[in-house]
Amino acid sequence: MSAASVTIGEAARATGVSAKMIRYYEETGLLGPAGRTAAGYRVYSEGDLHALRFVRRARDLGFSMREIADLLALWQDRSRASAAVKAVALDHVADLRRRIGELEAMARTLEHLAERCCGDERPDCPILDDLAGGPNTG
Amino acid sequence: MSAASVTIGEAARATGVSAKMIRYYEETGLLGPAGRTAAGYRVYSEGDLHALRFVRRARDLGFSMREIADLLALWQDRSRASAAVKAVALDHVADLRRRIGELEAMARTLEHLAERCCGDERPDCPILDDLAGGPNTG
DNA sequence: CCTTGACCTTCCCATGATGGGAAGCCCCAA
DNA sequence: TTGGGGCTTCCCATCATGGGAAGGTCAAGG
Numbered sequence: 001m002s003a004a005s006v007t008i009g010e011a012a013r014a015t016g017v018s019a020k021m022i023r024y025y026e027e028t029g030l031l032g033p034a035g036r037t038a039a040g041y042r043v044y045s046e047g048d049l050h051a052l053r054f055v056r057r058a059r060d061l062g063f064s065m066r067e068i069a070d071l072l073a074l075w076q077d078r079s080r081a082s083a084a085v086k087a088v089a090l091d092h093v094a095d096l097r098r099r100i101g102e103l104e105a106m107a108r109t110l111e112h113l114a115e116r117c118c119g120d121e122r123p124d125c126p127i128l129d130d131l132a133g134g135p136n137t138g
Numbered sequence: 139m140s141a142a143s144v145t146i147g148e149a150a151r152a153t154g155v156s157a158k159m160i161r162y163y164e165e166t167g168l169l170g171p172a173g174r175t176a177a178g179y180r181v182y183s184e185g186d187l188h189a190l191r192f193v194r195r196a197r198d199l200g201f202s203m204r205e206i207a208d209l210l211a212l213w214q215d216r217s218r219a220s221a222a223v224k225a226v227a228l229d230h231v232a233d234l235r236r237r238i239g240e241l242e243a244m245a246r247t248l249e250h251l252a253e254r255c256c257g258d259e260r261p262d263c264p265i266l267d268d269l270a271g272g273p274n275t276g
Numbered sequence: 277c278c279t280t281g282a283c284c285t286t287c288c289c290a291t292g293a294t295g296g297g298a299a300g301c302c303c304c305a306a
Numbered sequence: 307t308t309g310g311g312g313c314t315t316c317c318c319a320t321c322a323t324g325g326g327a328a329g330g331t332c333a334a335g336g
Contacts, residue, residue, distance in 0.1 A: 007312075007313075008312090008313075008314095009311095009312065009313080018294080018295080019312095019313090020294070020295065020296090021293080021294070021295095023314095023315095024293075024294080037302095039301080039302055039303085039313085039314090040301085040302090040313080040314065041302080041303095041312090041313055041314080042313085042314090050270070053270075054269050054270055057268070057269045058269055059293090060244075061244050061247060061248060061269075062241065062244040064292080064293095065292075065293075066292095071266070071269065074266065075266050075269065075270060078261060079261060080261050080263075081258065081259040081260065081261065082255050082256060082257055082258060082259075082260055082261060082262060082263035082265075083257045083258055083259065085255065085263045085265050085266055086252055086255045086257035086263070086265065087257075089248050089251065089252050089255070089265050090248075090252055092248060093245050093248045093249055093252065096241050096244055096245040096248075097245060099241055100238055100241045100242060100245065103200065103234050103237055103238045103241070104238060106198075106199050106200040106234055107231050107234040107235060107238065109199060110199060110227050110228075110230060110231050110234075111231055113227065114224055114227050114228055114231065117220050117223065117224045117227070118220060119220055119221045119224035119225075120219065120220060120221055121219040121220075121221065122219065122220055123216060123217060123218050123219065123220060124220060125218075125220035125223045125224070127220075127223050127224065127227050128209070128212065128213050128223055130195070131192050131195045131196050131199075131209060131213065132188070132191075132192055132213060145283075145284075146283090146284075147282095147283065147284080156323080156324080157284090158323070158324065158325090159322080159323070159324095161285095161286095162322080162323080175284095175331095177284080177285090177330080177331055177332080178284080178285060178330085178331090179283085179284055179285080179331080179332095180284085180285090197322090202321080202322090203321080203322075
């Protein structure tokens with residue numbers, strides 16, 4: 001029913017992907033070239049919007065464009081093995097967990113240092129001491 | 139004693155900051171201009187190396203260059219209030235915690251989806267279903 | 277003295293995903 | 307016909323980092 005062709009602005013509003021990014025995805029080959037009106041305006045079908053929402057959701061989950069390209073290919077391949085999809089997802093989870101670990105270590109270190117910093121008008125500061133001397137100082 | 143002037147390559151090895159980044163820090167004003175030999179080679183004193191190690195440590199803790207500029211200024215200001223340093227540190231911790239939360243949410247969502255994906259040779263895949271239909275599907 | 281190789285200099289380009297903005301064309305409604 | 311808003315392409319910026327080219331410099335060894 002609603003297979004109307006919409007312009008890039010309407011597609012952006014309908015999918016939450018900015019017009020800028022829609023053009024970028026096309027330019028980099030993540031998405032195929034959009035249809036065009038006689039005047040050169042891009043047009044998007046309901047199927048195109050579906051793909052855009054797919055990309056949007058994957059971005060929200062932190063997948064890189066490279067990974068999204070893989071996921072899109074799997075999505076469009078009716079005979080894919082779910083194992084392939086799961087592998088991409090779990091690789092990404094491992095990456096997320098690694099990054100979380102790194103940020104956690106930073107946060108904990110800083111929290112420890114901040115705890116020991118009285119935080120008043122005096123200049124003495126274990127935080128600066130650590131930065132100046134590295135973790136092995138003292 | 140060891141106040142020898144070293145070249146940028148030696149400074150890089152001594153501090154763990156690449157020569158590229160040392161030049162970049164100078165170019166952007168994070169660090170003052172390095173001394174130069176008659177031939178135009180940059181030279182670094184023991185004090186310069188100390189500042190480079192400070193920057194390196196701060197980068198390891200995830201501070202942005204903007205924040206590091208603030209921290210360097212505080213470090214060099216003998217009359218700073220430790221409260222100012224603590225504020226910068228705690229702002230950064232809050233930022234780290236926010237990012238950790240975002241990554242955690244992504245990881246948990248994907249883990250839930252992956253759990254429900256049998257991950258065999260069959261094409262049915264709740265992960266793709268979620269991406270295609272969004273979190274409200276089903 | 278000259279060569280060789282390691283090092284230094286500056287300059288340009290790329291990353292990944294995104295936004296800003298300018299110049300110019302197009303379309304619809306009044 | 308005019309005005310305003312939307313579309314096009316093109317260029318630039320972000321943030322921190324690396325790669326590489328073209329050319330100058332320095333120290334060691336023949």
